[in-house]
Amino acid sequence: MALTTLGSTGGSAARSITAGLTRKGVDLRSKLVEGSLIGALGITMVILAVLVADIIQRSWSVWTDRPVDFLTSGLNNSSAAEAGVSSAIRGTVTLCLIVIVVAFPLGIACAVFLEEYAGKSRFARWTRVNVRNLAGVPSIVYGLLGLGIFVKALDALGNSADNLQGRGFFALRWLGNVFEFFAGNQGRNVFAGGLALSALVLPIVVITTSEALRAVPGAIREGALGVGATKWEMIRHHVLPAAAPGILTGTVLSLARAAGEAAPILLVGAVTGTLITGNKGFLDQLSGPFTALPAAIFSYARAQGEDFRAVTAATALVLLVLVLIMNGFAIALRNRYDRKW
Amino acid sequence: MAAVTPTSPAPIILRTNSRRRFRDNAARGVFVSAAMTTFVITMLIIGTLAFDAWDFIRQVTSAERGQGWQLALTVIAGFALAALAVRSIAPRIGTTGALPWLRRALWPLAFVAVLVVGFSVFGGWTLLNSLGSELTQVGWFPRRGLFDMSTIIVGTFVIVGIAMIVAVPLGIGAAVYLAEYARPRVRKVVKPIVEVLAGIPSVVLAFFALAFINPNIVVRFFDPPNKAASMLAAGIAVGILTIPIIASVTEDALRAVPLALREASFGLGAQRSQTTFRVVFPAGISGIVAALILGISRAIGETMVVAIAAGASGGALFHFDPLQGGQTMTAAMAGLGFGSDQVAGADAAFQSLFFIGALLFLMTLLLNVLGDKLVARVREVY
Numbered sequence: 001m002a003l004t005t006l007g008s009t010g011g012s013a014a015r016s017i018t019a020g021l022t023r024k025g026v027d028l029r030s031k032l033v034e035g036s037l038i039g040a041l042g043i044t045m046v047i048l049a050v051l052v053a054d055i056i057q058r059s060w061s062v063w064t065d066r067p068v069d070f071l072t073s074g075l076n077n078s079s080a081a082e083a084g085v086s087s088a089i090r091g092t093v094t095l096c097l098i099v100i101v102v103a104f105p106l107g108i109a110c111a112v113f114l115e116e117y118a119g120k121s122r123f124a125r126w127t128r129v130n131v132r133n134l135a136g137v138p139s140i141v142y143g144l145l146g147l148g149i150f151v152k153a154l155d156a157l158g159n160s161a162d163n164l165q166g167r168g169f170f171a172l173r174w175l176g177n178v179f180e181f182f183a184g185n186q187g188r189n190v191f192a193g194g195l196a197l198s199a200l201v202l203p204i205v206v207i208t209t210s211e212a213l214r215a216v217p218g219a220i221r222e223g224a225l226g227v228g229a230t231k232w233e234m235i236r237h238h239v240l241p242a243a244a245p246g247i248l249t250g251t252v253l254s255l256a257r258a259a260g261e262a263a264p265i266l267l268v269g270a271v272t273g274t275l276i277t278g279n280k281g282f283l284d285q286l287s288g289p290f291t292a293l294p295a296a297i298f299s300y301a302r303a304q305g306e307d308f309r310a311v312t313a314a315t316a317l318v319l320l321v322l323v324l325i326m327n328g329f330a331i332a333l334r335n336r337y338d339r340k341w
Numbered sequence: 342m343a344a345v346t347p348t349s350p351a352p353i354i355l356r357t358n359s360r361r362r363f364r365d366n367a368a369r370g371v372f373v374s375a376a377m378t379t380f381v382i383t384m385l386i387i388g389t390l391a392f393d394a395w396d397f398i399r400q401v402t403s404a405e406r407g408q409g410w411q412l413a414l415t416v417i418a419g420f421a422l423a424a425l426a427v428r429s430i431a432p433r434i435g436t437t438g439a440l441p442w443l444r445r446a447l448w449p450l451a452f453v454a455v456l457v458v459g460f461s462v463f464g465g466w467t468l469l470n471s472l473g474s475e476l477t478q479v480g481w482f483p484r485r486g487l488f489d490m491s492t493i494i495v496g497t498f499v500i501v502g503i504a505m506i507v508a509v510p511l512g513i514g515a516a517v518y519l520a521e522y523a524r525p526r527v528r529k530v531v532k533p534i535v536e537v538l539a540g541i542p543s544v545v546l547a548f549f550a551l552a553f554i555n556p557n558i559v560v561r562f563f564d565p566p567n568k569a570a571s572m573l574a575a576g577i578a579v580g581i582l583t584i585p586i587i588a589s590v591t592e593d594a595l596r597a598v599p600l601a602l603r604e605a606s607f608g609l610g611a612q613r614s615q616t617t618f619r620v621v622f623p624a625g626i627s628g629i630v631a632a633l634i635l636g637i638s639r640a641i642g643e644t645m646v647v648a649i650a651a652g653a654s655g656g657a658l659f660h661f662d663p664l665q666g667g668q669t670m671t672a673a674m675a676g677l678g679f680g681s682d683q684v685a686g687a688d689a690a691f692q693s694l695f696f697i698g699a700l701l702f703l704m705t706l707l708l709n710v711l712g713d714k715l716v717a718r719v720r721e722v723y
Binding site: 017019023033034050106107123131139144199232236256272312313327328331335 | 367387698713
């Protein structure tokens with residue numbers, strides 16, 4: 001009956017529907033389309049495989065000849081036989097620690113405010129708009145920020161340190177020493193770099209944490225408030241634990257992003273030539289010139305000679321392993337705790 | 342019989358004692374101050390860029406074009422600020438308020454604000470161009486005093502174009518396969534691998550472009566004049582970097598298309614490819630456009646790949662040829678600001694850094710806002 005109605009309306013639509021429903025044999029065009037789609041996915045995966053294989057293969061000579069020496073010598077772009085990554089690894093670890101200390105508490109607390117306290121106030125709306133807009137800004141712009149604000153500010157701190165250290169009162173002298181520590185190398189130090197990276201990941205941390213908090217159902221909040229918990233107790237004992245896997249995933253991913261960014265720290269003044277810290281004290285090393293793994297790759301990639309290709313690949317492999325471990329941890333965490341309420 | 346007074350059970354009400362109340366308030370204070378700090382930081386970022394770019398334009402105009410220009414720009418900026426202020430208080434004025442004309446004036450004022458931005462960009466542009474005007478060559482060579490904006494903007498477009506040629510078919514193809522064809526088991530294995538690609542740092546890909554893509558693909562198939570590096574190699578690498586973002590946004594858009602549309606299409610006898618490309622694709626088109634926009638924005642902002650693999654760290658002449666070395670806006674910034682390359686001393690060079698940065702910020706901001714709007718539309722419709 002249905003088909004007769006279709007037929008009676010006539011037209012090409014009815015004919016093609018009938019043809020579609022009664023067709024026999026292999027549908028060649030669909031197979032072709034599916035094949036090319038698989039091809040697109042396949043090429044993407046092949047690119048990834050070639051990338052990793054190429055870097056491992058290129059760096060092989062370094063790992064067989066002098067693995068320990070490579071990991072323990074400093075940045076050196078004049079001699080490939082003495083080049084290493086120790087100062088770069090130390091710089092990257094320090095940068096990551098600064099991001100963890102500065103950006104994560106600030107970002108998570110800001111997200112808690114926006115999701116749990118703010119509602120629709122004008123201030124909250126503006127903060128949300130700002131954070132969203134900054135999330136997609138190119139990383140080199142944050143380097144500009146580091147150069148324009150953080151380096152200048154730390155340098156100014158150093159100038160006031162000279163002033164303070166001349167005072168008689170011991171507390172002021174002590175404060176002067178602290179300022180001088182943070183203002184090493186005219187402000188072009190690891191702290192300025194870490195602050196620039198913190199500004200870079202802050203919007204990402206706020207957005208991912210907000211999403212994790214939003215995924216916690218309202219019933220959990222109402223339950224907690226219903227038995228007499230204060231708002232803080234509700235957040236502390238119910239909302240945050242429920243959102244913890246999501247928050248952790250987002251923060252670890254953004255940490256991996258910060259560890260791999262080169263442009264901001266280079267603009268802030270990461271060393272790209274030679275940085276051999278020798279036997280300087282730990283604190284002197286910390287406040288002096290700094291470098292990091294991405295900066296080291298940039299430095300070695302531009303050095304001439306086939307030997308440096310191997311060194312660059314080895315440095316890239318170190319960074320890749322570091323970043324992929326973080327990413328893998330985050331993805332595994334998300335897949336494990338991916339629960340729908 | 343004594344009346345039994347019903348002893349009501351003692352009310353079990355958790356009273357908030359002073360300590361708990363204090364903790365509650367303290368927590369609120371911490372969260373509020375964190376949000377305020379974040380707000381200040383975000384405003385600081387935007388403000389620094391705007392101020393430095395403005396300062397650069399003001400200095401250049403006062404030096405090159407005389408006071409008239411500066412006055413005009415200042416007046417326009419004043420108008421723009423007034424427009425912004427009016428815009429923010431507009432909701433409080435009300436339609437029947439004492440100042441209905443103010444409401445009507447809002448849009449013209451907003452238009453003026455747009456004009457200001459346009460003039461500022463134009464002013465900085467002509468200024469930069471005028472700095473190199475004595476020389477016959479057109480190009481971007483800060484050390485030789487050549488500051489031609491069109492060179493690096495064309496370079497950016499060339500890189501973005503190549504990147505999109507690489508990333509759009511691969512990204513959208515992979516996303517369509519994952520969303521429409523792949524079985525859940527396959528998807529569960531493959532998707533994390535694509536996400537791993539998203540996590541690869543851009544310096545690593547830059548080195549890959551320099552050491553692998555350029556000799557093995559560009560030199561082998563295209564015979565470029567300079568064997569060491571080319572914009573094509575850098576563009577391909579930027580494309581690889583944008584695949585994950587295009588793939589993930591497209592996949593989200595396609596998965597948001599309701600199942601009923603597909604079922605209806607299959608019910609009418611359509612094949613899988615017809616369903617995918619004539620029903621699901623048009624339904625998710627705004628999300629796919631958003632994916633393209635966000636991908637372009639990412640490609641514009643990519644720095645390290647171009648700085649390392651495009652083969653023009655000192656500067657570039659004006660040309661469209663992807664087989665030669667070239668510079669993009671980001672790479673020009675890298676050349677101006679990185680470590681040993683730093684152009685110290687020359688004021689115009691250092692400040693042009695902030696001008697390009699502000700322009701870049703504006704471009705990516707517009708693209709991102711547009712992309713976000715389109716993504717939000719996908720979410721709303723279904």
